[in-house]
Amino acid sequence: MTKTYQIVGIGNAIVDVLSHCDDAFLAEHGIEKGIMQLIDKERAVTLYNRIGPALEVSGGSAANTIAGAGQLGGRVAYVGKVTDDQLGRIFAHDLRAQGATYETVMAPPGNGAETGRCIVLVTPGGERSMNTYLGSSEHLDPADIDEAMMADAHWIFLEGYRFDGPDSHAAFARAIAATKSTGGKVAITLSDPFCIDRHRDAFARMLREDVDLLFANRAEMTSMYETDDFEAALERAATEVDIVVGTDSENGATVVSGGERWHVPAVPTDVVDATGAGDLFAGAFLWGLVNGYGLETCTRMANVAASEIISHIGARPEADLKTLFSRHGLL
């Protein structure tokens, strides 16, 4: 059966505020390097007043994934909440401009939360330290999950970060049930080791019971299975999940599925800004999968897409990904 949507992503709808700083700035402001930390509105304002000039670009982990799959021509949709303010309209525009369906009702502007944003501080070398004010994105609740859309999707893609916030677990449960009711499948990214610490039990249950495809990097995979051994964590995950994809930065990615495994080297690239590399990896992988490519080819596509993202500022692709795939002999 062909469904309307190949992939529907659900996540925190966020506009990135990208700025450069040095390690001393991170230390001075108590920012942990290289991870995502949640901040409240007051700290968002204080921190913004201290950072240098910035540029604003639509982000959000699953939204980046969907934007990537959309740019590739995938039939994709996104569910995530913004406020009906200028940043919310920017977020909506940028997603629809990649061909994604995006119909989540916006929160009313005024006294409530504004559109969420992430102050991304890029240090020399391209590592990013993320400071996320969730804003209205944390108020995505079960009523925002359109069951008909989920039932009409081959895959849903769940963002680990979206486990933060009230009602998020109930919203995911509703989405999963509707998707599975018509034979759809569930992919998830663990997003961040600290996010795993906050929601370990919920992740564990979902991996055992619901998830068909898991994306996690070395830190996340080992955190999830509470081991220092990446390989052991991959094997353990493979006992629970059909397709396990473990990424390991410049060491490439490993897929384990159906008793087989493939290791695919990373595409060497000068790192300008690592923001979104994992998101686009997932977007390209899923696009390959729903278009019938084998797991190894999907992983090669994913590595090419990740290398595109880290070669420039911003977490959405600038180059045409299909052209890059052709250049690498993948199409």
Add this chain to the structure above:
Amino acid sequence: MTKTYQIVGIGNAIVDVLSHCDDAFLAEHGIEKGIMQLIDKERAVTLYNRIGPALEVSGGSAANTIAGAGQLGGRVAYVGKVTDDQLGRIFAHDLRAQGATYETVMAPPGNGAETGRCIVLVTPGGERSMNTYLGSSEHLDPADIDEAMMADAHWIFLEGYRFDGPDSHAAFARAIAATKSTGGKVAITLSDPFCIDRHRDAFARMLREDVDLLFANRAEMTSMYETDDFEAALERAATEVDIVVGTDSENGATVVSGGERWHVPAVPTDVVDATGAGDLFAGAFLWGLVNGYGLETCTRMANVAASEIISHIGARPEADLKTLFSRHGLL
């Protein structure tokens, strides 16, 4: 006498919305390539809905100039109007983050005009076609000109684009009078040949009577003096203005002043996005001037700053300009 401000810029406060497109898109939407065209709010909405994903970054011609001079450590201020909305707060932040004083009262949010924005469409080769919705920036009126600030400035820098909009000429007249009352000087950029067509008489009178330093590129200089001969236009301008700076893209820049002239070659650079090259040229030139460098060195600094800007997306400097000046033996 040392004044508080070395340079005070006055212009249209604009947030740039940067997106890529091809020549066919420009043709299809009736956009003239390579120039700035004013659009109304309705067209701004329509056009935005048609463009691809974008990124938002503070712009505004004179604001870019002031940001550049501010990054160099200049004592600078900016006068231009935004609305108290998200884009307006972004604009204010980015300018202050470069060390500029920025105190213009924001227009109230709500039913009035939003913060102005410019949809900058970058075509292959880096040329930009600008579509400006002035928003609240066109409502900068004489009451927004703080005469005490102008009197406390060595130089004011007037943006030609700011001649559009009601009350703009009166606001400039007030600024010029206050500046000259304490021996301050007036610099101007003509901004754009079509802007000159709209306000030829006002520009001509100001050049004859008020302006001490003129920045114009080949197209603007020849338009202003209604000749095809760039050299003749420069000589003609020099009979009216103390310091005349003519820029000519990759052919470099020429300064004419006090019967002398200098030609300074451009710094070869791969053009990624030409947005802001002229603005930063002016910012670096003015910074050199107020810090006592000779006109030729000022022009060399200006060329280095322009080359930095065109090497990346966005009209504000990313690299440390003083470091670049040192590398070119200019400090």
